[in-house]
Amino acid sequence: MPVIGVFDSGFGGLTVLQALLPLIPGAHYIYLGDTARLPYGAKSQTTIARFAVESARFLEAHGADLLVIACNTATALALPDIRASVKIPVVGVVEPGARAAHVTLTIPSTNLSSRPESAFVADAAERPAASPLRPEVLILATSATVQSHAYRTECELLDLHATEVATPLLVPLVEEGWTDHPVTRDVLRIYLTEALAQCVPDAVILGCTHYPLIALAIEQTLRDLGSQARIIDSAHATARAAAAALGFNTIPTDGKPATFDCYATDSVDKFRRLGSSFLGQQIPEVKLLDLGG
Amino acid sequence: MPVIGVFDSGFGGLTVLQALLPLIPGAHYIYLGDTARLPYGAKSQTTIARFAVESARFLEAHGADLLVIACNTATALALPDIRASVKIPVVGVVEPGARAAHVTLTIPSTNLSSRPESAFVADAAERPAASPLRPEVLILATSATVQSHAYRTECELLDLHATEVATPLLVPLVEEGWTDHPVTRDVLRIYLTEALAQCVPDAVILGCTHYPLIALAIEQTLRDLGSQARIIDSAHATARAAAAALGFNTIPTDGKPATFDCYATDSVDKFRRLGSSFLGQQIPEVKLLDLGG
Numbered sequence: 001m002p003v004i005g006v007f008d009s010g011f012g013g014l015t016v017l018q019a020l021l022p023l024i025p026g027a028h029y030i031y032l033g034d035t036a037r038l039p040y041g042a043k044s045q046t047t048i049a050r051f052a053v054e055s056a057r058f059l060e061a062h063g064a065d066l067l068v069i070a071c072n073t074a075t076a077l078a079l080p081d082i083r084a085s086v087k088i089p090v091v092g093v094v095e096p097g098a099r100a101a102h103v104t105l106t107i108p109s110t111n112l113s114s115r116p117e118s119a120f121v122a123d124a125a126e127r128p129a130a131s132p133l134r135p136e137v138l139i140l141a142t143s144a145t146v147q148s149h150a151y152r153t154e155c156e157l158l159d160l161h162a163t164e165v166a167t168p169l170l171v172p173l174v175e176e177g178w179t180d181h182p183v184t185r186d187v188l189r190i191y192l193t194e195a196l197a198q199c200v201p202d203a204v205i206l207g208c209t210h211y212p213l214i215a216l217a218i219e220q221t222l223r224d225l226g227s228q229a230r231i232i233d234s235a236h237a238t239a240r241a242a243a244a245a246l247g248f249n250t251i252p253t254d255g256k257p258a259t260f261d262c263y264a265t266d267s268v269d270k271f272r273r274l275g276s277s278f279l280g281q282q283i284p285e286v287k288l289l290d291l292g293g
Numbered sequence: 294m295p296v297i298g299v300f301d302s303g304f305g306g307l308t309v310l311q312a313l314l315p316l317i318p319g320a321h322y323i324y325l326g327d328t329a330r331l332p333y334g335a336k337s338q339t340t341i342a343r344f345a346v347e348s349a350r351f352l353e354a355h356g357a358d359l360l361v362i363a364c365n366t367a368t369a370l371a372l373p374d375i376r377a378s379v380k381i382p383v384v385g386v387v388e389p390g391a392r393a394a395h396v397t398l399t400i401p402s403t404n405l406s407s408r409p410e411s412a413f414v415a416d417a418a419e420r421p422a423a424s425p426l427r428p429e430v431l432i433l434a435t436s437a438t439v440q441s442h443a444y445r446t447e448c449e450l451l452d453l454h455a456t457e458v459a460t461p462l463l464v465p466l467v468e469e470g471w472t473d474h475p476v477t478r479d480v481l482r483i484y485l486t487e488a489l490a491q492c493v494p495d496a497v498i499l500g501c502t503h504y505p506l507i508a509l510a511i512e513q514t515l516r517d518l519g520s521q522a523r524i525i526d527s528a529h530a531t532a533r534a535a536a537a538a539l540g541f542n543t544i545p546t547d548g549k550p551a552t553f554d555c556y557a558t559d560s561v562d563k564f565r566r567l568g569s570s571f572l573g574q575q576i577p578e579v580k581l582l583d584l585g586g
Contacts, residue, residue, distance in 0.1 A: 036340045037330050042468070044560035047329045169476075172465035175335070183462075183483070186476055267337035292585060 002246050005059030005067045005088075006031045007052070010038040011271070012171075012209030013070030014278035016093065017260065019239035020068070024248045025255025030062055032289065033275075036265035039171055040073040041142025041208070048144065049078040053085045054291045058263075060086040068242045069093065072208050072234075073142050076150035089245050093209070096241040097234030098137075098154035101203045104230055105135040105160070136199050138229065139164045140191070140218070141207030142171070151207055163199040164207075167191045174210045175274075184214060188221040201229040209235060213278070263289040295539050298352030298360045298381075299324045300345065303331040304564070305464075305502030306363030307571035309386065310553065312532035313361070317541045318548025323355055325582065326568070329558035332464055333366040334435025334501070341437065342371040346378045347584045351556075353379040361535045362386065365501050365527075366435050369443035382538050386502070389534040390527030391430075391447035394496045397523055398428040398453070429492050431522065432457045433484070433511070434500030435464070444500055456492040457500075460484045467503045468567075477507060481514040494522040502528060506571070556582040 002024060006017050010033050017031050032055050034040075040048050052074040059067055067090045069075045069082060075092030083090050137160045139151040146166040155162035170191075173184045195201075204222065206212055212233050219231050264271040268286035275283045295317060299310050303326050310324055325348050327333075333341050345367040352360055360383045362368045362375060368385030376383045430453045432444040439459040448455035463484075466477045488494075497515065499505055505526045512524050557564040561579035568576045 036336060043329060044563070047559045169462075169465055169469055172462055176462055183476060183479055186479065190476070266340045270337070 002027045002065045003063045004029050004242065004246075005056075005062070005064030006070050007034075007055045007059060007067065007074065008032075008069075008071040008209060009034050009040040009051075009074065011035075011275050011278045013068075014275050015209050015212045015233075015235045016068060016070035016238050018278070018280050019235045020242060021258045021260070023239050023243045024246060024258065027258045029258060029260035030059055030064060030263070031260055032059055032263045032265075033271060034265050034291065035267070035271060036291075038266075039142070040071065040077075041144050041168060041171060043073075043144060045077045045144075045148070048074060049081040051291075052078040052082055056082045056086050056090070058289070058291065060088055064088060066091065066242060066246055068238065070209055070235075070238065072097075073144045076141075076145040076148040079150075091238065091242045091245055093234045093238045094150045094207075095154050096237035097205050097207065097232060098151060098158055098160070099241075100234060100237035101135075101137045101155070101205055101232045102158040102160055104232060105137075105202050134159055134161045135202045136161045136163070137203050137205060137232075138162075138195055138199055138201035139205045139207045140167045140170070140195070140211060142166065143168050145207055151205065161199075163195065163201070165191065165195040165198070167208075170214065171208065171210045174213050179213050180217065185217055185221060188214070188217055189225070192218075192221050192225055192227075196225055196227060201227065203230045203232050205232045205234060207234070262286045265289050265291055295320045295358045296356045297322050297535065297539075298349075298355070298357030299363050300327075300348045300352060300360065300367065301325075301362075301364040301502060302327050302333040302344075302367065304328075304568050304571045306361075307568050308502050308505045308526075308528045309361060309363035309531050311571070311573050312528045313535060314551045314553070316532050316536040317539060317551065320551045322551060322553035323352055323357060323556070324553055325352055325556045326564060327558050327584065328560070328564060329584075331559075332435070333364065333370075334437050334461060334464060336366075336437060338370045338437075338441070341367060342374040344584075345371040345375055349375045349379050349383070351582070351584065353381055357381060359384065359535060359539055361531065363502055363528075363531065365390075366437045369434075369438040369441040372443075384531065384535045384538055386527045386531045387443045387500075388447050389530035390498050390500065390525060391444060391451055391453070392534075393527060393530035394428075394430045394448070394498055394525045395451040395453055397525060398430075398495050427452055427454045428495045429454045429456070430496050430498060430525075431455075431488055431492055431494035432498045432500045433460045433463070433488070433504060435459065436461050438500055444498065454492075456488065456494065458484065458488040458491070460501075463507065464501065464503045467506050472506050473510065478510055478514060481507070481510055482518070485511075485514050485518055485520075489518055489520060494520065496523045496525050498525045498527060500527070555579045558582050558584055 069092045143166040146164040152162040436459040439457040445455040
């Protein structure tokens, strides 16, 4: 039974855990949210790397066979530091997200219908034939992720043109619970109007694990602004990349259900209460962890 | 020359330092912003106390004669822990803020005109005679500060009726730089409409050191909603309490200018860049500090 460590600065990575749970039969997951020190999105590379490496070492020491960095900021700023600090394979969210955009935009014949994909990820069969021009991708992310240009680097390797836009108010709005709220729609309209003045995207990558909770509002705002861009939620792409790294390339139809433990560095009550909306199911128990921070 | 330590989770406490600088001639200030672990406003008492005590000990070890906790959340959640961990006097922001509301609302003859008060703090001479009813105070603050009921406790000691309302989006909006922005006014209208359904305040305490940067928008929104409540900015009240604790009860008109050093636990470049809007002057140098977190 594989043990998979999943790390995020807080609750957002639970959207990746939700995508992982049905993919690998009988796996055991250890989720760690560094809630005492969240959010990472406006902090420096040095600080983010220090925090992320501490968490990665904890998960390796607790038996993880594979580490999933279910946090865009930690992946974008600290993936090399994390890989250098542990002996197990490490999967981040940035490369799978960029690859999902590439598949959606350039491989029209791919049969996506059997994949457990987000409702918001375009089915390639529905989209027009690939343009002879380089497809354009818009990445919405935290300030730190944008400044790292991690998505632009991955997209350019795949011959996608990337525009990265920082949308720092979206995490606080999701955490306030305003996922379907006029203020959130106003903020999205402001951010996306600015973004669409810079590019005409074929796809929009949700470059932060909080954003799937407002994917519908993002899609509606894009349509209101005249964009037909497809929404790419990297949570599912990351889950598939993690499964592939362990040799699970098909979707299990039976088998033992997965189990999980959750650790948080701040209030376990709050984690249990708020985490359920990200995970889509109740979290029975959360253990308090002191990383010395 | 007194050395005064000033602590906040981030930049907000610089509004208190700005109020302190002209008050005590020749003082030297050491400001510490725990920017690697900010914000504190949604975290637990245990975590906030642990972080704040580490910072208090650092400032005492660096020669502070007095410690000013220029952070509402750290004061509300951790003042007893901080006082127990250092040997120097400690001044928080909550008691001075509540006292400033009390003075404004109940002592009509006080001559406030010679005090270096915020433009937004009411002059007692302008307000109607004190009502025979208990004055009502509305406190706007972070979730953690509200849940601690620290302001309600202080207000009740002063025979003020307190209503505490959490306004968690205001810090991210100020940090986004949207201090004069339609979205900030919409968010204020939503928060203040809910608050005014619970009470008819005579005064509104800005219970977070970020809020003075949107004091004008808060005042305008209150007026639009039909409230004549006075705005109380606890930064100036805290500065006066700190000066009084050191025996400086008059306003110096000359003397050596104060000096200050700044420490931050995350990016010093960002601190220098963003901190100047909170301090109202350029910050020439910021030193990086590792508190082990």
